[in-house]
Amino acid sequence: MFQPRNAIEDPRIVRIGAVAIAALFIALNLVLPLLVVFSEALSSGLHAALEALKDPDAWSAIRLTLLVAAIAVPANLIFGLAASWAITKFDFMGKSLLVTLIDIPFSVSPVVSGLIYVLMFGMQGWLGPWLRDHDIRIIFALPGIVLATIFVTFPFVARELIPLMSDQGRDEEEAAVSLGASGLSTFWRVTLPNIKWGLLYGVLLCNARAMGEFGAVSVVSGHIRGLTNTMPLHVEVLYNDYQYVGAFVVASLLALLALVTLLVKSFLEWRYADEIAAAHRH
Amino acid sequence: MSLVVESVAKNFDRFAALNGVSLSVPKGSFLALLGPSGSGKTTLLRILGGLEFADVGRVQFDGEEWLPLPARERRAGFVFQQYALFRHMTVAKNIAFGLEVRSRAKRPPRAEINRRVQELLSLVQLDGLGKRYPSQLSGGQRQRVALARALAIEPRMLLLDEPFGALDAKVRKDLRVWLRKLHNAMGITTIFVTHDQEEALQVADLVAVMNQGRIEQIATPAELRSNPATPFVAEFLAESLPRAAAQPAPNVVNLR
Secondary structure (H helix, E strand, O other), X not given: OOOOOOOOOOOHHHHHHHHHHHHHHHHHHHHHHHHHHHHXXXXXXXXXXXXXXXXXXXXXXXXXXXXXXXXXXXXXXXXXXXXXXXXXXXXXOOHHHHHHHHOHHHHOOHHHHHHHHHHHHOOOOOOHXXXXXXXXXXXXXXXXXXXXXXXXXXXXXXXXXXXXXXXXXOHHHHHHHHOOOOHHHHHHHHHHHHHHHHHHHHHHHHHHHHHHOOHHHHHHHOOOOOOOOOHHHHHHHHHHOOOHHHHHHHHHHHHHHHHHHHHHHXXXXXXXXXXXXXXXXX | XXXXXXXXXXXXXXXXXXXXXXXXXXXXXXXXXEOOOOOOHHHHHHHHHOOOOOOEEEEEEOOEEOOOOOHHHHOEEEEOOOOOOXXXXXXXXXXXXXXXXXOOXXXXXXXXXXXHHHHHHHHOOOOOOOOOOHHHOOHHHHHHHHHHHXXXXXXXXXXXXXXXXXXXXXXXHHHHHXXXXXXXXXXXXXEEEEOOHHHHHHHXXXXXXXXXXXXXXXXXXXXXXXXXXXXXXXXXXXXXXXXXXXXOOOOOOOOO
16 A cells, blocks of 8 residues: 655654654653653652752762863863864874774773773872872872863764864865965864864763763762762762762752753754754865 | 976875976966876976975976975965865855955955955856855856965966866866966966866967876977877877867868
8 A cells, every 4th residue: 555755765664663662762761761860859849859959068069060071171172173183184103093092981991091090190009109299189189080081081072073074174274275374374264163063062072971970080089078079979979878869959960961961952953054064065 | 487397206105196297387378287197297286386295306486496485475376176165154255265364464454355356256257146155156156266266365376176177068168268268368377287188288388298207298289289209198198089079170161
């Protein structure tokens, strides 16, 4: 009875089946857990939830998380931009090695990356005695948390930009130089405007991960309440203390930050769809 | 002699792209670099434009040592096969680019830049399209924008890298004729890379036939046709003969 409308169309049963499997999977694995987090947070009423937020340790965790993201994200923005610019616009020795190295944080377990910093900067680590003598604290303090977060979120910006920039090639930069533009002026007027959307996605993803990182930060933080606990760590502390409402309230906040990030991304994609398409086309 | 290239050589890894190329052409001439792919013609063009660097050799242009000059100081208008227009800028902004990046002291005033852009738009027959983006133009239109952009800096030489290679046959022919007229009017030393024999012979004053990083022969189109210097030149030009024969000679009546 059915008449396929285009060449690659599959029978209706296959289409419905595929959509149903995808929808069911998303509902079970993504939507349901998120709903549970929010409903648990509100299980004792809105008042109790707001009370839990007034806890000074919770506030300190929120502030620390935002501070860490505010340092780690710009750092990785600059690094990611520099790395993808170098990799896609210039030829140099060891280029493929650099590309491989950028991916290390994706393949190494976050716990291991946390341990690396403890081994380097911890009391028993290589630089431990020297740091102690100069009264510099890295492990169990803000610098360690920032370092671990930077390590884990290292590849996001570069991974977003490298395919985009190598796709765009070097022609426009060469044209700019032949028209008399300096290197810096070429970067600001030609390279950066061409990649701004990719860069923004990279930064948003990087930010979401920076705020949510648990493993690596857990190793270097020392879990000092009100001092070195980030939001994800604070959730664990509260949960282990049987303070379920508090744990789920902080977890909801964390989830909300991630959702806002995704909403901003979708909104920008929708608002600037034409411009984004133009940057890929030529 | 205004453009003098002396024994320029260039290697990529172990592959020799240019094997000691020498040529000299008068100022204001229209030179075509003709050859199969891999013959080194684009490499030579990019060296002249400052986008690639010669391993050895020297180039003099207008009495000046050319190779030590950085690309941005050569004022060599470069036109790319894939246009290389700035995709996030309007056509007018593309054309104005070379003027707007000049240092404050050398930059013409806003009104003067706008006037020049309008002038160039009508020169390349794109009046009224200044507000469009490159992605809203056809291939032939884009290439004319690229040419206008290169002309905006009042280039000392014009370098064209297979400028019509991505266009269909009809547009190619129209643009070729138009480019020749433009050259006649402006007299800028123009170097044109192509692998299309017919195109080179029709448009240029001088044709340098290149093969494996060397120049096999440099001569006028008529001289090349009547007196090919090497078997390679004869064979390479012969491939275009069926099409060349289709053009009516002055004393032949063409019957259709």
